[in-house]
Amino acid sequence: MKNVYLDNNATTRMADEVLNEMMPFLTERYGNPSSMHTFGGENRHNVDRARQQVADLLGCYADEIIFTGCGTESDNTAIRGIAHLDNKKRHIITTRVEHPAVRTTCRQLQREGFRLTELSVDEKGRLNLDELRQALTDDTALVTVMFANNESGVIFPLEQIAEIVKEHGAILHTDAVQVVGKIPVNLSRLPVDLLSFSGHKLHGPKGVGVLYVRRGTSLLPLLLGGHQEFGKRGGTENVAGIVGLGKACELAGAHLDEESERVGKLRDRLEQGIIKNCPDVKINGDVTARLPNTTNIGFEYIEGEAILLMLDRLGIAASSGSACTSGSLEPSHVLRAMGIPFTSVHGATRFSLSRYNTQEEIDYVIREIPAVIKRLRELSMFTPKDASPQAPYERKPEIALSPGLGERES
Amino acid sequence: MWDYTETLKDHFFNPRNAGVIENPDAVGEVGSLACGDALRLMFNLSDNGTISDVKFQTFGCGSAIASASALTELIKGKTLAEAEEITNQDIVEFLGGLPEQKMHCSVMGREALEAAIDNYRTGSTEKHELEGNVVCTCFGVTDEEIKRVAQENNLKTVEQVTNYCKAGGGCGGCRGDIEEILQQLQREIPQPTADQDDKTIKQKSRSMTNIEKIKLIQQTLDQQVRPALQADGGDIELIDVVENRVIVAMRGMCAHCQVSEFTLAEVVRAKLHEFVSDELIVEELKT
Numbered sequence: 198m199k200n201v202y203l204d205n206n207a208t209t210r211m212a213d214e215v216l217n218e219m220m221p222f223l224t225e226r227y228g229n230p231s232s233m234h235t236f237g238g239e240n241r242h243n244v245d246r247a248r249q250q251v252a253d254l255l256g257c258y259a260d261e262i263i264f265t266g267c268g269t270e271s272d273n274t275a276i277r278g279i280a281h282l283d284n285k286k287r288h289i290i291t292t293r294v295e296h297p298a299v300r301t302t303c304r305q306l307q308r309e310g311f312r313l314t315e316l317s318v319d320e321k322g323r324l325n326l327d328e329l330r331q332a333l334t335d336d337t338a339l340v341t342v343m344f345a346n347n348e349s350g351v352i353f354p355l356e357q358i359a360e361i362v363k364e365h366g367a368i369l370h371t372d373a374v375q376v377v378g379k380i381p382v383n384l385s386r387l388p389v390d391l392l393s394f395s396g397h398k399l400h401g402p403k404g405v406g407v408l409y410v411r412r413g414t415s416l417l418p419l420l421l422g423g424h425q426e427f428g429k430r431g432g433t434e435n436v437a438g439i440v441g442l443g444k445a446c447e448l449a450g451a452h453l454d455e456e457s458e459r460v461g462k463l464r465d466r467l468e469q470g471i472i473k474n475c476p477d478v479k480i481n482g483d484v485t486a487r488l489p490n491t492t493n494i495g496f497e498y499i500e501g502e503a504i505l506l507m508l509d510r511l512g513i514a515a516s517s518g519s520a521c522t523s524g525s526l527e528p529s530h531v532l533r534a535m536g537i538p539f540t541s542v543h544g545a546t547r548f549s550l551s552r553y554n555t556q557e558e559i560d561y562v563i564r565e566i567p568a569v570i571k572r573l574r575e576l577s578m579f580t581p582k583d584a585s586p587q588a589p590y591e592r593k594p595e596i597a598l599s600p601g602l603g604e605r606e607s
Numbered sequence: 608m609w610d611y612t613e614t615l616k617d618h619f620f621n622p623r624n625a626g627v628i629e630n631p632d633a634v635g636e637v638g639s640l641a642c643g644d645a646l647r648l649m650f651n652l653s654d655n656g657t658i659s660d661v662k663f664q665t666f667g668c669g670s671a672i673a674s675a676s677a678l679t680e681l682i683k684g685k686t687l688a689e690a691e692e693i694t695n696q697d698i699v700e701f702l703g704g705l706p707e708q709k710m711h712c713s714v715m716g717r718e719a720l721e722a723a724i725d726n727y728r729t730g731s732t733e734k735h736e737l738e739g740n741v742v743c744t745c746f747g748v749t750d751e752e753i754k755r756v757a758q759e760n761n762l763k764t765v766e767q768v769t770n771y772c773k774a775g776g777g778c779g780g781c782r783g784d785i786e787e788i789l790q791q792l793q794r795e796i797p798q799p800t801a802d803q804d805d806k807t808i809k810q811k812s813r814s815m816t817n818i819e820k821i822k823l824i825q826q827t828l829d830q831q832v833r834p835a836l837q838a839d840g841g842d843i844e845l846i847d848v849v850e851n852r853v854i855v856a857m858r859g860m861c862a863h864c865q866v867s868e869f870t871l872a873e874v875v876r877a878k879l880h881e882f883v884s885d886e887l888i889v890e891e892l893k894t
Contacts, residue, residue: 498666500666500671503619521667527643539641576665579645
């Protein structure tokens with residue numbers, strides 16, 4: 198069966214070069230890097246090399262890189278590690294469109310007694326920086342704002358955000374899971390204190406993540422244990438995963454131009470092809486500040502899960518923010534925060550590309566998708582006459598939910 | 608990814624009776640664009656009073672479309688009186704099962720059918736709504752609807768209610784109210800032996816026939832034990848009764864629970880002794 202994989206914001210295909218680098222550490226080189234004997238100890242050099250490869254991609258020092266188990270662990274470590282550092286500062290600022298790894302952690306801290314401000318976004322998924330300025334107080338311990346959104350692909354202006362946050366002396370963390378490897382990140386010029394990302398989003402292995410901690414930033418470790426990772430993350434190193442992640446970062450650096458140019462052109466081709474061949478579609482998110490690989494398209498009057506099932510039968514893998522795919526009964530919190538009209542919120546479909554996609558694949562999708570949309574609209578009882586008024590999809594003000602409820606993954 | 612049956616997938620990819628009847632004898636419409644799913648059911652009655660022609664339109668996910676397709680197949684050729692007997696469980700069975708979180712799709716089918724029959728009889732084209740006060744404001748579900756869906760499907764937990772009618776699945780603010788409704792329903796179920804004198808029950812149990820004893824054991828498990836287990840994601844099943852040995856199996860979360868032996872000994876035995884006979888011995892069937 199055909200497999201056109203357009204769900205790269207969920208996870209990516211591991212590069213062959215990455216697997217090759219990892220193989221010795223999954224087989225004969227099983228030693229523990231902390232061991233005194235050569236057999237284990239020499240693996241330390243491979244871990245250090247990977248740390249340097251990551252640092253080279255981010256424009257930082259190797260000793261600012263901590264390897265973790267996943268992006269979610271990096272986020273948890275950063276947020277909890279800062280929040281519990283200073284008992285006098287009890288305020289956290291985040292946004293309404295964060296990934297559950299950040300959102301759920303912040304809301305848990307709220308339950309534990311912290312004040313939490315969740316910044317709103319406009320209909321294009323953009324922040325209002327004045328809202329951030331007004332939210333900052335002397336009491337603010339941490340600002341955690343994602344670098345780019347996993348669903349809409351909208352990139353937040355981290356440089357301006359950093360400038361504002363630094364004026365107030367708060368710590369700035371960013372979840373950059375969707376950014377690293379897709380667009381350039383230079384931490385020598387971008388003054389964030391903490392940054393998270395994960396291996397499997399940039400053609401590396403699953404089960405390994407990175408937390409960047411700027412020199413001079415104190416942080417309480419989340420996982421207490423041995424001395425590994427400069428005492429900031431206990432636990433025997435996942436050597437194969439770390440080596441693979443390092444290689445993935447090296448490859449990402451080499452492919453950065455390609456990611457942002459060739460992949461961007463393919464994305465635009467897909468988007469334009471769909472707009473041209475399907476009536477009543479809307480692009481969700483700010484098209485002027487967006488990841489090059491992501492498009493989120495709202496197909497009006499039909500529902501996302503039905504679209505995905507139809508595409509799946511054609512061998513096309515995509516993702517949806519609709520209620521029925523989110524494991525909850527409401528559309529994704531990101532699309533709701535953006536106030537996407539209810540005519541299109543349920544049909545929001547995300548296509549996320551990678552360097553492994555070809556123009557042939559994109560043209561196949563462009564060719565097949567109009568019939569899918571037409572078929573579901575024939576089944577649907579709604580048509581453009583149902584569109585007025587164009588009310589945004591809104592519910593009562595949200596109350597904090599128990600962890601996991603109403604959340605969806607990447 | 609949802610675990611859909613082959614029958615369900617077939618009814619999604621090849622829906623039966625999709626489309627529109629111009630000027631139908633009856634039309635029923637439930638759901639809305641904002642809610643994320645909606646169904647319009649139309650049918651004509653033949654001279655002998657059976658449903659001759661039926662069509663549907665659905666805005667919704669795969670299981671919503673398949674449920675509507677199943678509904679049309681179920682009611683075709685039936686009289687209104689026969690169609691009225693169709694429950695959401697009939698739709699579920701027709702499809703060979705629905706994932707728990709998708710049960711509301713089958714309930715939407717039953718509601719659309721009721722709305723259409725109501726429309727035929729009264730000419731009412733108002734959106735079908737049950738009596739009662741709105742409990743879930745996110746999805747506009749009333750207390751009467753919650754009671755009905757809970758009774759018809761033997762629902763015990765708030766999560767189940769959410770799966771079957773969406774109530775409580777938005778902001779979550781009404782989950783406490785739903786819990787209260789469920790508790791009220793539990794109280795309304797007659798507890799036949801609860802307030803009788805202990806001795807009479809046990810005397811009665813001695814004179815019970817085997818069938819009566821098994822029924823009472825099943826009833827005690829259903830009313831006294833299962834709700835608490837189901838609230839924690841588990842369940843218990845009565846496998847057999849051999850003289851005074853009651854053989855049960857733990858299901859779901861309880862099956863792997865470290866404390867399930869404790870649960871068995873302490874709860875099941877105590878309840879069976881209280882309500883049936885203190886001579887009963889409980890044994891767990893390990894699978």
